[in-house]
Amino acid sequence: MSHTLYTASVQRVQRCELAVPGSSPEMFEKALKSGTDFIFLDLEDAVAPDDKLQARKNVIQAINDIDWKRHGITVSVRINGLDTQYMVRDVVDLVEQAGSKIDTILIPKVGVYADVYMVEAMLNQLEMQQGLKNKIGIEALIETALGMANVEDIARFGAGGRLEALHFGVADYAASNRARTTNIGGLNPDYPGDQWHSAISRMTVACRAFGLRPIDGPFGDFKDPEGFKQAARRAAALGCEGKWAIHPSQIELANEVFTPPPAEIEKAKRILKALQEAAAQGKGAAALDGRLIDAASEKMANNVVRAAEAIAAKTQ
Numbered sequence: 001m002s003h004t005l006y007t008a009s010v011q012r013v014q015r016c017e018l019a020v021p022g023s024s025p026e027m028f029e030k031a032l033k034s035g036t037d038f039i040f041l042d043l044e045d046a047v048a049p050d051d052k053l054q055a056r057k058n059v060i061q062a063i064n065d066i067d068w069k070r071h072g073i074t075v076s077v078r079i080n081g082l083d084t085q086y087m088v089r090d091v092v093d094l095v096e097q098a099g100s101k102i103d104t105i106l107i108p109k110v111g112v113y114a115d116v117y118m119v120e121a122m123l124n125q126l127e128m129q130q131g132l133k134n135k136i137g138i139e140a141l142i143e144t145a146l147g148m149a150n151v152e153d154i155a156r157f158g159a160g161g162r163l164e165a166l167h168f169g170v171a172d173y174a175a176s177n178r179a180r181t182t183n184i185g186g187l188n189p190d191y192p193g194d195q196w197h198s199a200i201s202r203m204t205v206a207c208r209a210f211g212l213r214p215i216d217g218p219f220g221d222f223k224d225p226e227g228f229k230q231a232a233r234r235a236a237a238l239g240c241e242g243k244w245a246i247h248p249s250q251i252e253l254a255n256e257v258f259t260p261p262p263a264e265i266e267k268a269k270r271i272l273k274a275l276q277e278a279a280a281q282g283k284g285a286a287a288l289d290g291r292l293i294d295a296a297s298e299k300m301a302n303n304v305v306r307a308a309e310a311i312a313a314k315t316q
Contacts, residue, residue: 006159006211010137012074012103013037013314014165014213014242016254019078021046022055028062032071036251037242037314039068040076043090044108052086056093063098072314076139078106082115091119095126095136104137104164109172111146113157120162138162142203143169143217144176155206165213167244168200168235171220184220185231194234204239216240222247232257241307265308268301 017038020031023046031039041059043052059077068075077094080086094102107119116138123136140163142151155166171184179195181188188195200216207214216235219228228250232243242258245251260268271288275298278286285294 006209008164008211008213010164011310012164012213013310014074014215015258015311016242016245016251017076017167017215018245018248018251019046019218022059023047023051025058025062028058028066030248032066032068032073034248034251035255036073036245037255038074038076040078040106042078043086044078044080052080056086056090060093060097063094063101068101074103075101076104076106077102078108078141079119081108082118083109088122091122092126095123095132096130099126099130099132099136100134102136104139106139106141106167108141108169109144109147110140110142110154111144112150113154116140116154116158116161116163123162135162137164139165139167139215141167141169141172141217143167143172145173146176148173148199148202151203151206152209155210155212159210159212163212165215166203166207167215167217168196168203168240169217170196171218173199184218186219186221186227197234197238200235200240201238208239213242214238214240216243218244218246219250220246222249225249225253228253229257259311260304260308264304268304268308271297271301272305 014037016036017040018031018034018036020027020039020041022041022043041062043055043059047055063075079090079094091105094105105119105123107115110116119138123138127136138158140154140158142148142154147154151166174181180190181195204214206212216232219231221227232254235243236257243254245254271293274286274288275293278284285292287293
């Protein structure tokens with residue numbers, strides 16, 4: 001093992017992240033009772049330009065007036081892009097008026113680490129100005145060719161600061177690459193396999209190398225639950241911890257896919273027990289169900305057990 005190790009600074013259960021437009025306050029109470037782990041109140045793409053200012057007011061009021069924590073929901077806000085006239089006031093107004101109740105800020109279309117640094121510097125100043133005791137985290141959307149080209153640097157330089165997670169934004173990523181696709185997050189039948197595999201894998205590796213959470217983004221056809229689950233399973237197989245829901249019907253599907261099933265948890269515990277017994281006999285490996293298990297098996301099993309314990313603690 002290398003002596004250079006990056007460990008996650010903040011652990012959060014993030015099986016499903018529900019996107020809620022800030023311009024639709026009638027959806028806030030429904031989101032509260034939806035069963036999602038995370039919610040991001042959106043000020044960016046889901047909000048029309050003429051509604052941006054009112055959406056910001058709606059979001060601030062919702063953060064202050066609704067008891068999200070009591071329902072076990074982590075609160076994030078997707079701000080407008082750094083290339084817009086809305087972004088500065090988004091950050092300033094959010095922190096000055098509701099900073100103590102915000103868990104993370106989600107930055108869209110991050111292309112270089114400097115984009116993260118800009119928001120982090122603003123949060124540093126605003127938290128000192130407001131005397132906030134909580135530290136607001138940052139999550140970054142990797143959804144452009146530039147962002148993917150720089151994803152390792154974004155993760156590397158963000159490690160140890162406020163950056164907690166990277167999200168794969170498939171829609172803008174497809175547009176940025178001029179990729180042909182059938183729908184948001186869907187697969188082009190002309191491509192022999194999963195056309196998003198390489199991108200998600202690259203982002204996930206960057207996250208795991210530098211202690212960040214990898215999160216898969218949206219699946220646009222909310223009338224195709226099996227398509228959603230297939231996309232979620234592919235992301236989970238690559239190491240993602242969760243996936244967005246753009247519709248309440250997708251929440252249960254994401255929770256199902258990203259929650260380790262009982263049989264998997266039981267097997268992981270059996271692996272750990274077998275290796276403990278082998279260690280007591282001076283052995284570094286063991287056999288279980290006709291298969292060799294060793295130190296790598298222990299790490300994989302611990303991942304399953306820790307994830308299950310975190311989910312259980314949240315849902316109790």
